Amino acid sequence: MMRRFDAIVIGAGQAGPSLAARLTATGRKVALIERKHVGGTCVNTGCMPTKAMVASAYAAHLARRGAEYGVVTGDIAIDFARVMARKDKVRFDARKSNEDWLEGMEGLTFIRGHARFESPTEIRVGDEILSARQFFLNVGGRAVTPDFPGVADVPYLDNVSMMDLTEVPEHLIVVGGSYIGLEFAQMFRRFGSRVTVVEKGPRLIAREDEDISAAVRDILEREGIAIRTGAQCIRFVRSGGGIGVGVDCAEGAPEIAGSHILLATGRRPNTDDLGLDRAGIAVDQRGYITVDERLETNVPGIFALGDCNGRGAFTHTSYNDFEIVAANLLDNEPRRVSDRIQTYALYIDPPLGRAGMSETEARRTGRKLLIGTRPMTRVGRAKEKGETLGFMKVIADADTQEILGAAILGTGGDEAVQSILDVMYAGRPYTTITHAMHIHPTVSELIPTVFGEMRPAE
Known part of the structure; x- marks a missing residue:
């Protein structure tokens, strides 16, 4: 029936x-x-x-x-x-x-x-x-399980099986230098693992601007995470009691050995x-x-x-x-x-909050741009917390004053970027933010300042 x-x-x-x-x-x-x-x-x-x-x-x-x-x-x-x-x-x-x-x-x-x-x-x-x-x-x-040579011959983890680990890996090799991979990389480094990130492309989180990618790499390397970009020939072999990962990078050892492999290469x-x-x-x-x-x-x-x-x-x-x-x-x-306006976050520490276009995407539109940046070392709240890594970047149309995008890589960035997103949805010019009074001491209070200090893009 x-x-x-x-x-x-x-x-x-x-x-x-x-x-x-x-x-x-x-x-x-x-x-x-x-x-x-x-x-x-x-x-x-x-x-x-x-x-x-x-x-x-x-x-x-x-x-x-x-x-x-x-x-x-x-x-x-x-x-x-x-x-x-x-x-x-x-x-x-x-x-x-x-x-x-x-x-x-x-x-x-x-x-x-x-x-x-x-x-x-x-x-x-x-x-x-x-x-x-x-x-x-x-x-x-x-x-996705990538079709790398040897992948079927070695044990590996994905974002699901990572949830069922019973011990901290001695040396975790993360294959894939994007959002999921980087969150696990920093997390397990802080739990005590040696961690190496292997990325086929020339830089981490390739969809982000180069300055964001470089700053994220610096944050991770400061904590002792090894980064191997430009890994053009990733392959897997059993190596003693662990797993060998062939990377074939231009610099560094052509192969690294780890105890655990996390495949974070897409969905x-x-x-x-x-x-x-x-x-x-x-x-x-x-x-x-x-x-x-x-x-x-x-x-x-x-x-x-x-x-x-x-x-x-x-x-x-x-x-x-x-x-x-x-x-x-x-x-x-x-x-x-x-x-809807594109928005998301990368939850490493400090987090990256993103709204709208990246600078690269905005430049491709051919518009006249205004761009403002401010390092987190000049944000009072960040200094008080002792968390000054990262920076803010905002982008606007020079002719219409429309906010095109923003990136806040720093403490509270995933929350602070929401105030910019709301103004974008309201269709209001960036002067709406520069005229606003924000609470002190917060990360958000510097958002009007960085918009007020925008300069024409070169």
Whole structure:
């Protein structure tokens, strides 16, 4: 017997449950299907558990610096089992809270299983067929295993298996010098591992401006993390009791040996086992579901939200996808994906907060630019905290005074950049910020100053 619903949500990540709540609140009969863990990547293997570990690593780092603040701490040791237990409590509590919410949601049928399309209006979950007028795909993504020579012959970790380590690696080699890799690199260095980052490209976090990349590299190297960029021939071999990584860089040893390997080289969408072809749903060459400005696929009534649509790779973009879909379908409020401003953070310490264009992207537009910078050594709050690494950079259109982008690499940067983002969304000129009075002493109080000191780009 077929069960019929008004709407079916596939995936209980950041967008799915919130959308289910909005749909059921209108009286719709809704099913939500999850094949594994409620909460998606963020709750289970991403933001929440990793930031819990970052917090533990920060506490260890600060404790080691205690003498700088006049605090006598004695020898600092890492109880890694307690670190991981704390991390697990954060993620399991969050998962349980989401599960309780879904199981108690009136009008929702919560089903555990793997959903696959049978047609544009039907899916199969196990032996059961379900049908609906609308489908919302929130199936997320997973780590990519790169096709490096020898990778199948050695044990390696990814962002999921890192969550289940039982001991601090003696020497962690991180393959991939981007956001996930760098967060784990600094974290485990602070837990006591030797850490080497191997990056195929010429610099870390290649999507950022060169000055940001250089400053991040300096921050990590100050803590004793080895950085090997320009690794054009990455390969793996067993080496004694560990793993040898061939890097073939222009400088340094052509091979390094480590106890553990973390592959942090990108992600792919979970779209290869959904039966999308049976529903006629189009995907691009990388497997991302093709969507329009309203996040609807080429098949009317089927929408894709979150990491699987290629329109964002963050928890906040996934949740914003939910808001866009709900606004268009339920609130008669036309909202588009292209209306949102790119923003994200890199959670090393100090963090990098980013909003809008990078300087490189802004220069490509051909506009006349104003650019302002200020080192964190000239930010009172940073000096008081003893955390003066990094700098601020802001970019504006010289003719229209429109804010084009900002980067704050420094203590509180992930929070301070939000005030710039809000002015950008309001469509106000940068003078709105220069005329604002901010609280002292904060990092944000220097944002008006750096905007007021902008100069024409050369």
